[in-house]
Amino acid sequence: MNWKHAAVLVPILRRAEGLRVVLIRRVAHGVHGGQLAFPGGRVDPGDADELATALREAEEEIGLSPVDVTILERLPVAETSTTGYRVTPFLASVRPPAVWLPDGREVSSVLEVSVAELASPGARGEARVEFADWPAPRSVPCYFVGSEALWGLSFRILEPLVARLVHGRWTI
Numbered sequence: 001m002n003w004k005h006a007a008v009l010v011p012i013l014r015r016a017e018g019l020r021v022v023l024i025r026r027v028a029h030g031v032h033g034g035q036l037a038f039p040g041g042r043v044d045p046g047d048a049d050e051l052a053t054a055l056r057e058a059e060e061e062i063g064l065s066p067v068d069v070t071i072l073e074r075l076p077v078a079e080t081s082t083t084g085y086r087v088t089p090f091l092a093s094v095r096p097p098a099v100w101l102p103d104g105r106e107v108s109s110v111l112e113v114s115v116a117e118l119a120s121p122g123a124r125g126e127a128r129v130e131f132a133d134w135p136a137p138r139s140v141p142c143y144f145v146g147s148e149a150l151w152g153l154s155f156r157i158l159e160p161l162v163a164r165l166v167h168g169r170w171t172i
Contacts, residue, residue, distance in 0.1 A: 003079070003086035007050040008040025009058040010075065010157060011094040012115070012165065014172050019115040019165055021158065022094065023150065024061060024107045036111070036150040038089065038157070039064070050088035062110050063101030069094050072170045075161075080153045082133060089157045093172045111145065118143050118158070119166045127151055 011022035023036050039058040047053045051071065058064040075089040100110035117123055127142040127149035142151035143158065150158065164170075 005043040007053040007088045008038040009054040010091045020112040023111045025109045
């Protein structure tokens with residue numbers, strides 16, 4: 001497959017009520033329209049490397065300055081044959097801006113989701129999902145975030161991290 005290379009930031013922050021993971025809701029149009037995801041995108045020719053891509057995209061999409069990001073770990077590359085992306089994720093401890101600044105061309109909203117809630121038994125399940133290139137809807141593993149489902153590549157990146165975050169694997 002001729003992979004499209006991309007990178008995402010998996011931003012984690014600590015609030016008084018505990019650890020939170022920062023997600024975005026993509027705007028309605030485009031291949032990933034309306035989906036919950038991590039800030040990130042395609043590697044541009046001017047990006048020094050995948051980390052530069054993840055930091056640039058997080059700043060553009062949600063107003064997160066690179067000076068407020070501490071990379072905790074480069075995570076395993078994840079691939080999605082449905083859209084042909086090979087994504088390099090970076091787990092990061094972040095200091096959020098006073099107000100998230102979603103770029104309205106790409107992001108409809110920014111969500112801070114409780115890691116403890118994601119770790120609760122009722123948060124993980126299956127959602128019925130339709131995708132343009134699929135012949136029929138499929139049941140896919142997901143985290144339920146309110147009335148929405150975090151599934152696909154974002155789920156596969158986050159799922160192995162939740163228990164480790166709850167158990168303090170990283171200092172945040």
